[in-house]
Amino acid sequence: MKNITQQLADEAATQQLGRQLSSCLAAGVTLHLRGDLGAGKTTLVRAMLQGLGYAGKVKSPTYTLVESYVVSPLYLYHFDFYRFLDPEEWIEAGLRDYFNAQSVCLVEWPEKAGDLLPAPDLTIHLHIEQNSRRAEITAHTARSESSLHAAKIF
Numbered sequence: 001m002k003n004i005t006q007q008l009a010d011e012a013a014t015q016q017l018g019r020q021l022s023s024c025l026a027a028g029v030t031l032h033l034r035g036d037l038g039a040g041k042t043t044l045v046r047a048m049l050q051g052l053g054y055a056g057k058v059k060s061p062t063y064t065l066v067e068s069y070v071v072s073p074l075y076l077y078h079f080d081f082y083r084f085l086d087p088e089e090w091i092e093a094g095l096r097d098y099f100n101a102q103s104v105c106l107v108e109w110p111e112k113a114g115d116l117l118p119a120p121d122l123t124i125h126l127h128i129e130q131n132s133r134r135a136e137i138t139a140h141t142a143r144s145e146s147s148l149h150a151a152k153i154f
C-alpha cells in the first residue's frame, strides 16, 4: 500500500488530478471517493470521464444511486451511496453485480455501504480546506500503484 498527499489549490487542480487518474481506470478497477459533501468527489469523476474522452453530461448519482457510462472499451459505473441508512441497501438495490472484473466502479460514500462492498484498488480522500482541497491518494494493490506511477501521480 502506498499513500501520498497532494494539495489542490482550486477546482482546476482537482480537474487536472481527475484527468491524470483517468489513465488508471481499467477493467476490474474499483475506486473509492471519500470526503464530505462538496469536497470534490463528483468533480473528480467528471474530469476522469472527460480524460477518457467522454463528451456527454456527467450527472451526480445522488438520487439514482448509479450512473452508467460506456467509454470504449470501458464500462464505468459511478455510484453515490450518501443516502443509504443501512449498509445492506446497495445489495437490496441489486447493485452487487455491477462490481465485476469487466467494470470500472467509482464509488462516492463507500463508507455508507459497509464491509460487504468489494475492497478498492484505489482510494482518494478529499479533505476540505478553506478555499482549497487536500487529496490523500492511496493505492491498495500493486497494479494500481504502478498505474499511479505511470500517471505521474506517485
Ligand code: ADP
Pocket: 008, 009, 010, 011, 012, 013, 014, 035, 036, 037, 038, 039, 040, 041, 042, 043, 044, 108, 131, 132, 133
Ligand atoms: P462532492 O461530490 O464531493 O459532494 P462536488 O464535486 O459536487 O463535491 O462539489 C465540489 C465543489 O467544490 C464544487 O463547487 C467545486 O467547484 C469545488 N472545488 C472542487 N475542487 C476544489 C478545489 N481544489 N478548491 C476549491 N474548490 C474546489
Ligand code: MG
Pocket: 041, 042, 060, 080, 108
Ligand atoms: Mg458528489
